[in-house]
Amino acid sequence: MSSVEAGAKVSESPKLASVPQHQNAIMPRVHVPLGTLVIAMSVMCYLASLAIGGMLLINRAVDKWTSDISGEITVQIRPVVDADITKQTDIAARLLEQTQGITGVTVLSEDEAARLLEPWLGKNRILEELPIPRLIAARIDRRSPPDLAQLSARLKADVKGASLDTHRQWQEELTATAQTLRWLGAAVLLIIAGASVALVVFATRAALETSREVLEVLYLVGARDRFIARQVERRFFIAGFKAGVTGLFGALLTFGLFLLLGSTGNARGLLSAMRELLAGPFDKSYADYLLFPVIPVVATLICLMTARVATMRILRSIF
């Protein structure tokens, strides 16, 4: 026979009059059911981690591309009918070497030039057999960069078929897109923080409502608001920390998954780009990665502070 046996389940053999060792929490566990909150907050932290991860990726990508690009200018000499392209290339190289603020000049071979174009053109067969223009790459001394407008004018004047590519257009496009995405990321983070606060307020209210009888008794035996708030806070503190760690861990797993997916042969484009960025050298952006451990901290703080403020306000309004 199975039957209602609530009493029997909690039963304990009447122990000898021993001195109790452990104190139960003043707020009952069942009345502050934070399981759902922990899951919901975990999802929030997960999303926050993804958003931060995404923003870091974007930053790295922009950094990589712009530093690759803006530290360098390219001069191209297109084949012109009445001029020897090799000679024109030499002239241009010499001109660059003499220019203030340019540190290294490399004339690229035809093969090298083709390879350099590849990322933008793909191995597009359409272009495979086109006459390739000659390229000269020149490093810029970033501390005293040359006057690029003047340089461009001089090149145009002195060298047939030459033009200066400062990659500025690419750079602008990239920066603009990155900026939009950064704003988006910030907005997402804000929304997540707001939703988290709402979640905690909800959970606090629910907890206080369900434990109303407990609260009444506590007040009647002389408890102060601060005492009660401390009991409630404690539970939310733990919940927030758990959620933060879970969410972050989940996000790291996801990044790991991307790495794995990115490394298999049939993943292309976006995925492998991501992989490259994720797995790339840590270099100077160490500090950025410190944002991740901040997530559990922030989650815990949000839980703690929101629960504290909400509890004090609700207590004052109910009792």
Added chain:
Amino acid sequence: MSSVEAGAKVSESPKLASVPQHQNAIMPRVHVPLGTLVIAMSVMCYLASLAIGGMLLINRAVDKWTSDISGEITVQIRPVVDADITKQTDIAARLLEQTQGITGVTVLSEDEAARLLEPWLGKNRILEELPIPRLIAARIDRRSPPDLAQLSARLKADVKGASLDTHRQWQEELTATAQTLRWLGAAVLLIIAGASVALVVFATRAALETSREVLEVLYLVGARDRFIARQVERRFFIAGFKAGVTGLFGALLTFGLFLLLGSTGNARGLLSAMRELLAGPFDKSYADYLLFPVIPVVATLICLMTARVATMRILRSIF
């Protein structure tokens, strides 16, 4: 003086012995605090909507690109020193016209050819002044496509500098990436569904634990499991529906936001691509959009069925 007045707050003037009109729910509202669940499930539905939205976008993108591409082949005639490119182009065009399975042949002007290459090359100044190969676009009758290998061989033999581009490489890359992303989307949906079930199980357990005393009384006055489960289910049904609608609505708002962002001048690349796809004609993929209203339905069903099963199991295990 503000004081503990719980009793006074619920007080009602003793009404005359009137016949009560409205029945209170058997499961107390405070003991089944679904606020947190609704928020958490809303987030789940939101994510599910985004995932589905993303998958639809990918499908549309792939559809668009592959139908653009695979319905067409391109023949390029690169400039060769000892042959007149215009004449070669004419020969190739005539050859194509005579081929079985090719429905339309268009010789592109130099400008047109350059514009066609633009999406892949960008307005890259490096290539602006290169001699552009001539292009011939030919539509394929998809019901009886020509033998492309044979066609390619004949073109190579008959026309100097000609080559056939079936875009197959692009297509493969695209399809592979899309497939990966689709798998990812399906995985995300699965994870979301799993998390939702977990959430509901948690919430059900919490609800039943907090209302344990109520359940005991119900059993002791002769309630059956099914009766109690029905009372619990009802609450989750409503919660699921609310969450589904909220999440979906939130997702639609987000898509709307993207549209808006995508339409401003300074958004580029990804964003404007998305915008184009979102705002594009609805055409045949009407059916896909029906996936969205399915979200609240699925959310409601998950809540309902999970709560039902969980309640029956928990009841059996507790009592």
Added chain:
Amino acid sequence: MIRFENVGLRYGNGPEVLRDINLELEPGSFQFLTGPSGAGKTSLLRLLFLASKPTRGLIRLFNQDVATLQRDELPDIRRRIGVVFQEFRLLDHLTTFENVALPLRVANQRSSAYRSDVMELLKWVGLAEHANVYPPVLSGGEKQRAAIARAVVGKPDLLLADEPTGNVDPALAVRLMRLFLELNRFGTTVLVATHDTHLISQVKAPVMKLDRGLLTEAA
């Protein structure tokens, strides 16, 4: 109706709360159960309303061995039993009316069918004016009366009342006892656990005395 043979009950690993209980209640009998606090009165009643099972011995209820009852047979049996709990066990989120009508509602009866019966019963126990308020605003005695009304509303075959007059004045106690006697006259078997010697002295009915888990018939 009810038969206990060598029934023993212990909670968990504790000592036996009930020991070697042998008793028999005839259908339609009226019986008091008394004994000091902690003697095991409530525990004995819990066995009868199937809230716990004996650790040893045999209990027959309505001519069925309770040990052989299946989980899904319990509701039907419980609907034949009315219980006044010592701590009332009213549901705070239901009105007095709804609390009293709960056994009928749970048995899927339509509220239009029982409304007037319930109101009449509420009048009898002096709660007519409190029909639409919630238990937290009832006085102790009013709660107790609501609990009693809920126990008798289904005209049960067996009525178990655990300290049903601990919170009402002597005059009201007698009035409530009359309700039990009335039910008893129409065939309900009644078992009342109480400390109230005054009350026992007013009703001519056999008294069982429990002391530290052992039963001694008639004081």
Added chain:
Amino acid sequence: MIRFENVGLRYGNGPEVLRDINLELEPGSFQFLTGPSGAGKTSLLRLLFLASKPTRGLIRLFNQDVATLQRDELPDIRRRIGVVFQEFRLLDHLTTFENVALPLRVANQRSSAYRSDVMELLKWVGLAEHANVYPPVLSGGEKQRAAIARAVVGKPDLLLADEPTGNVDPALAVRLMRLFLELNRFGTTVLVATHDTHLISQVKAPVMKLDRGLLTEAA
């Protein structure tokens, strides 16, 4: 100590539950309060432990007008008052020991400081063996004794007991009353609301009678 002047109380828009109550309790006095169920005994006590405020009239408690008390002054006053609630109000998730020690814990006393005192008190009310169990497994009378122990553990200046013996046998009731008298001897003002005429007859103390909200001194 306590003075009521023309105190009236109504809940919401209901009728007055207490009407024109005038009373004065000297420090160190021992007083019974009786009256039929629903007369307003608990309501009167609620005014005293600051759980409701009067709708009219003046209440002075510890020489302070309760109407002028600020929210943050309440805890200190409540710590001087011990209350035995009619429905016990034990916290189910704390052990008997913790429930009894709750007023001390809430006042931030260290458990090592009060441990032995609490255990001794538990012994006195016969709950020593139940110190580590939770209220749901206590019998009705045991719960009541735990509630009494919690009310007296802080040696309050004022003890309010609402039907403190409704669930215990007469012998135990007398023993518990002795506890109250003992406290009273050391200066605690005691007010006991009860229906138990037997109990009242055993203690020589003034009795106030409430009937439908009106107070009649001495029965």
